Amino acid sequence: xxxxxxxxxxxxxxxxxxxxxxxxxxPAGTIQTTFKTRFLSFLKSARDAKxxxxxxxxxxxxxxxxxxxxxxxxxxNWKDEALSLDEKLLPWxxxxxxxxxxxxxxxCSGNAEVLHFWASEHGYxxxxxxxxxxxxxxDDKWFAQFENSNPLWVLPALEQCWLRHEAGLWLVRQFFRxxxxxxxxxxxxxxxxxxxxxxxxxxxxxxxxxxxxxxxxAQKLESWFRALAFEKYRRQIYFRQADNGxxxxxxxxxxxxxxxxxxxxxxFLKDLAAFCYGIPGVAAAYWRASLQAEPDAARPEKxxxxxxxxxxxxxxxxxxxxxxxxxxxxxxxxxxxxxxNLLLHNALDMDTLSKLLPKSHHLFDQCLYDLSDxxxxxxxxxxxxxxxxxxxxxxxxxxxxxxxxxxFR
Amino acid sequence: xxxTEKVSNVFSQLNEVxxxxxxxxxxxxxxxxxxxxxxxxxxxxxxxxxxxxxALASVPVLRMLIILLAVIMIIPRVVEPTFENLVAVLGAxxxxxxxxxxxxxxxxxxGVVTLYEIxxxxxxxxxxxxxxxxxxxxxxxxxxxVTPDDTVVVIPHIKLWDRMFFNANDGxxxxxxAADFYLHPGHDGNRAKNILMDVALTSPFLKxxxxxxxxxxxxxxxxxxxxxxxxxxxxxxxxxxxxxTLRGKSALLAAGIEFAYIPIQPIEKKA
Numbered sequence: 106x107x108x109x110x111x112x113x114x115x116x117x118x119x120x121x122x123x124x125x126x127x128x129x130x131x132p133a134g135t136i137q138t139t140f141k142t143r144f145l146s147f148l149k150s151a152r153d154a155k156x157x158x159x160x161x162x163x164x165x166x167x168x169x170x171x172x173x174x175x176x177x178x179x180x181x182n183w184k185d186e187a188l189s190l191d192e193k194l195l196p197w198x199x200x201x202x203x204x205x206x207x208x209x210x211x212x213c214s215g216n217a218e219v220l221h222f223w224a225s226e227h228g229y230x231x232x233x234x235x236x237x238x239x240x241x242x243x244d245d246k247w248f249a250q251f252e253n254s255n256p257l258w259v260l261p262a263l264e265q266c267w268l269r270h271e272a273g274l275w276l277v278r279q280f281f282r283x284x285x286x287x288x289x290x291x292x293x294x295x296x297x298x299x300x301x302x303x304x305x306x307x308x309x310x311x312x313x314x315x316x317x318x319x320x321x322x323a324q325k326l327e328s329w330f331r332a333l334a335f336e337k338y339r340r341q342i343y344f345r346q347a348d349n350g351x352x353x354x355x356x357x358x359x360x361x362x363x364x365x366x367x368x369x370x371x372x373f374l375k376d377l378a379a380f381c382y383g384i385p386g387v388a389a390a391y392w393r394a395s396l397q398a399e400p401d402a403a404r405p406e407k408x409x410x411x412x413x414x415x416x417x418x419x420x421x422x423x424x425x426x427x428x429x430x431x432x433x434x435x436x437x438x439x440x441x442x443x444x445x446n447l448l449l450h451n452a453l454d455m456d457t458l459s460k461l462l463p464k465s466h467h468l469f470d471q472c473l474y475d476l477s478d479x480x481x482x483x484x485x486x487x488x489x490x491x492x493x494x495x496x497x498x499x500x501x502x503x504x505x506x507x508x509x510x511x512x513f514r
Numbered sequence: 515x516x517x518t519e520k521v522s523n524v525f526s527q528l529n530e531v532x533x534x535x536x537x538x539x540x541x542x543x544x545x546x547x548x549x550x551x552x553x554x555x556x557x558x559x560x561x562x563x564x565x566x567x568x569a570l571a572s573v574p575v576l577r578m579l580i581i582l583l584a585v586i587m588i589i590p591r592v593v594e595p596t597f598e599n600l601v602a603v604l605g606a607x608x609x610x611x612x613x614x615x616x617x618x619x620x621x622x623x624x625g626v627v628t629l630y631e632i633x634x635x636x637x638x639x640x641x642x643x644x645x646x647x648x649x650x651x652x653x654x655x656x657x658x659x660v661t662p663d664d665t666v667v668v669i670p671h672i673k674l675w676d677r678m679f680f681n682a683n684d685g686x687x688x689x690x691x692a693a694d695f696y697l698h699p700g701h702d703g704n705r706a707k708n709i710l711m712d713v714a715l716t717s718p719f720l721k722x723x724x725x726x727x728x729x730x731x732x733x734x735x736x737x738x739x740x741x742x743x744x745x746x747x748x749x750x751x752x753x754x755x756x757x758x759t760l761r762g763k764s765a766l767l768a769a770g771i772e773f774a775y776i777p778i779q780p781i782e783k784k785a
Contacts, residue, residue: 271713271765306722307715438750442718463718463757505565507687507746509722 119189120329120385121219122319126209129513132322132378166347166397166420177334177342177419178393181385183215187222193316194223194293198257201291204284207312208295210262211513212448213386213493216318217261220295224259229293232258234265237457241272245279251289258292264300264451269461274308281310298511299448306509317513320383323374329385330354330374330392340417346371347397347420376424380497382513390493395422430480430495432502439472444481444491444499445508452488532591543584550576570636574652578629581654617672621655624671628652633679639689639748641680642669648749662752682748688724689748693758695739698772703730703737706771710741713762719745719754736774 169177190208197206210216224231235247247266251258260266267277281304283289294312296304304310321329331354334342344354351371373395381387397420433440439462446461447453453461455473462469473489476482481495491499504510551573558569589595593603611619634640638649640659645667647659656668673679683689697706707728714726724744731738741762745754766773 269716269718271709271716271761272768273716274712303722438719438747438753441746446718461716461718463753507721 119186120325120332121186121189121215123190123193123316124319126315126317126512129317129320131513132320132375132383166399169396169398169419173398174393174396178330178389178396179333179336180393181215181333181389183218184222186215186219187226190219190223197314198227201257203291203313204287204289205292205294205312207301207315208293209298209301209315209317210295211298211317211382211384211511212451212491212496213390214318214384215386217295217297217451220259220293221261224261224293229256230258232260232292234260234262235276237268237454240266240268240276241270241460243272243275247276248279248283248289251283251292255290257290259295260292261295262297262451263294264297264449267300267450268457269303269446269449277304278308281308285310297448297451298513300450302509302511303449305512318385320378321381321385321388322378322383325383326374326378326388326392327354333389342417342419344396344419344421346373346423348423348426353421371421373421373424380424382497382500384493384496387493387496391427394494395424395427396420397422430492430498432481432498433475433479436502437468437472439468440476441503441506441508443469443472443476445503447482447489447491448499448503452490454488458489536588536591539584539587543580546580547577550580573636574625575629577654578626617670618655620675621670621672624674625652625654625656628657628671628674632685633674634681635685637683637748638685639682639751641682642673642677645669687746687748688721688744689751690742690744691751691755691758693741693755693762695741695759695762695766696733696735696774697737697739697766698774699732699736701737701771705769706730706737706739706766709765709769709771710739710762713758713765714741714743717743717754717757717761719747719750719757721746735776 168174194206208216208220210220221231230250230253232250239247263277263280266280267273280289284292284294298317319325330344334344334354343352345351346353349369349371351369353371353373377388377391381391399420442462443458446458458473459469473482477484479495480492481499482489483492484490500510554569554573554576561569589600593599628634634649634652634657636649636652639646640649642659645659645661647661647665647667650658650660650666652658656670659667659669661667695706695710707730710728711726714720714728715722720726721744725742727742729740729742731740741758743754743758745751763773
């Protein structure tokens, strides 16, 4: 049965909207900012001096204190979006016409988490990835999980089921052989967009049906940030751009169209959406980093549930002044190899990562710490991963250097 | 009119102003060449990928344009700009130079030819007369390549007329590399091929968009397998081949596939 494309009333309540890969288009930024951003980043790399970010930064403002940040811009809770997949997937689940549906996950998009929660909600069998040390041995014990997985299985992160190592392709080759021949039964396959690009080129696989989240454009970001900000907070707050006072987000939980029309609108969210490739996790990280308040307002006077900022305006840094991670001053091949491998596998522990690289361990450590110092990668839960704020920079770099990137253009 | 007067009429009266102008043009041209060379080199360090190659490739073209402009500006200051005068002077100069600096001029002309035929660009990996290296700079008379041993080799453009130039990447970033494996004939060929294919696909140096091939050929020593693949960075070709060779070797040995070797027969001493 084909996937349903008719909009469902219940699905409209979700922030995430699932679309076919064919319908994917990246949000566009404003021409002025795109040019200005590129020119500034060029100047920054060329002069290696203080960037214009500092010149534009209003000195009188301070970052939001953590309690206020958590209230006004909490980290995304992907669990709330789990049922957004119902509209597209439930009709297919009732009568699966193909072996599998592919859910393509851009890094930091939260898609894998949403798929995981969705499978839990509906009680489908979730397939755990093998441990890293099991990936280099040809052993088909892992496939036992697929047995008795009626009516279907869900594998949220295929990128964790292989390694870019001469012995690390065996399992994923076996997986695709069994999947395409129908031996595994119907299932829903989540895969990182970078790993999928590799599989497409190296193994020649393709998916009959592939879905991803519609990229968040300025409008979507506005409604999402509004929902996050006013979920716990009922006061009237204005989010204004710090350098000119133009409106970024206004009012309370609902948008006041007539009031907003009278005020100058900031292009911040449009530029944010374009820079972040419409990826919600990346946009949220930059949003949190761009919020500021006046010193008095930022000081926590109350810490209870009803605590409020001293005044009703939160200042948003102009997009051009928002700090972005930079590339290390001296980029070696090793930096690129580390970044590419991290994106291909989403996250890797130190030992496994070292097995996928060609050079000495000493150089590898140094490069990894360089990248970490620049905020491009971070160590969390025993694994290295590209940071949400670092992803757009890393993607741009790898693409320019000629590495295989994902198919989202 | 005497012969001397005729010749002197061809040339303009060189006064202090004209000489100063000519000197100024020469100094400005040389200055511009140096500045443009430094600027594009600096720019190429800031850029990456194909933009780096474009920046480097524009250096010789710009230099040629500056020189041409300088010559166009100097000639009317030296020669009375009539058609006859120009033909006479350029013909005489050409004849004299043609004899005295035949090879030099030939190299210069070949240098001009390279600007529109573009048989090599800065950043290309070329082989001329058995010397292989990366083109570092293209000058008016010569090109400089740097060999993998970090030796600079200066090659006059004149070689373009009668030598074969092998260009491994021809202005692109696609440079094919090959790694050979000599295996004992008694093995499963398909298995060996699949192992080598995975070795290539999993090399971090590999440019994945380009095709990867593993070809086999039977030889006296055994079966020769060759991986043909492209690295992301052409300059990494030797590291790439090393990576393929070492990982290929260990993967084949782990799979129990033996390498071919020529047994050395001990020489029997005559009694």
